[in-house]
Amino acid sequence: LMGGDRVRFAAQPDGTGMVEEILPRASLLTRPLVANVDQAVLTFAAKNPDIKSILIDRFLVLAERAHLDIIICINKTDLAEEKELQELITAYRRIGYGVIAAAAARGAGIDRLKELLTGKTTVFAGPSGVGKSTLLNAIQPGFALQTGDVSEKIGRGKHTTRFAQLLALDGGGYVVDTPGFGSIELTDMTPEQLVRCFPEFNEYGGSCKFSPCFHWKEPRCGVKEAVNQGLLSK
Structure with missing residues (x-):
């Protein structure tokens, strides 16, 4: 059983329920492990932690294999050098991917994200510390998701999201907040x-x-x- 699964369950007298069947999955993303999503917002930070294009590329492979619509969100753009940022954005837009330049701390890119999320089931995925939960809190403050800082010692984010959770959007649709990762292996692919x-x-x-x-x-x-x-x- 994983985040996004649709199930049949039997209601119990005490108000709980027991899962009897996991229904067929329309899509399956292996990292993070979520099912039945329409699109993925691959979230990375322009700085703090530094962006790694190899991680973007590997995650794009996983999302392409799952046949998901893909949006690349570069958060913390207010911390980056404009020239480097534009080179990165241009490289992925030239391929055909939608790229959103965001800065959750000052609200940049949030309205565009809201538009793209409406009516869809969307997984937010990316390394720890890039601001996935912060972006989701900016999109819908009622989520009140816990956020964390980047470790100065190792230059990576500290894990604050411990499990995938499906959250309903007020404007329609769902988002899945997921734990961050530090690396991706593609060893199961030919x-x-x-x-x-x-x-x-x-x-x-x-x-x-x-x-x-x-x-x-x-x-x-x-x-x-x-x-x-x-x-x-x-």
């Missing part, structure tokens, strides 16, 4: 599965000499050529 989770490869993969092509060591690879020409970010 190379064939992994390649399909990079939509930016589609435009250039057709010119590869080999099929399947993993865009790694193969000669005459259309994707590697696109990287060399600056058409794709390395």
Whole structure:
């Protein structure tokens, strides 16, 4: 049983209930482990903790594999250098992802997030300390979710959200607040599965000499050529 599951349950005389069946899942995200969500807001901080594009890319792979709509939210943009921030945002927007520049502490980006969440079931996921719970509190103050600071010693967020919880939005829809993470492994995926989770490869993969092509060591690879020409970010 996981966050987002739909179940059949039997009501008990004392007012509780007993789960009898977990209904088929429309979607399944493996990290964090949630089911039946429509979209994922992948939340990262521009600074404090520093952003790591490898984490963004790996989480994009997981969300693509789950066939979710994806929104990238960069929080704490008020702490970042404008040039670096715009380079990052442009790189992902060029692929086709929606990117929201937010600063929960001063309300930036909150109205746009509210629009995108209405009527949807959305999981907020990202590293510890990036401000997922703070963003959700700004979206709906009644949530009153516990928030935490970033550890100065290790440069990572302290865990304040201990479990996934499904929360109803006043304007319609649901959000799932989830515990943060420090790393993501993709060891359960084959190379064939992994390649399909990079939509930016589609435009250039057709010119590869080999099929399947993993865009790694193969000669005459259309994707590697696109990287060399600056058409794709390395």
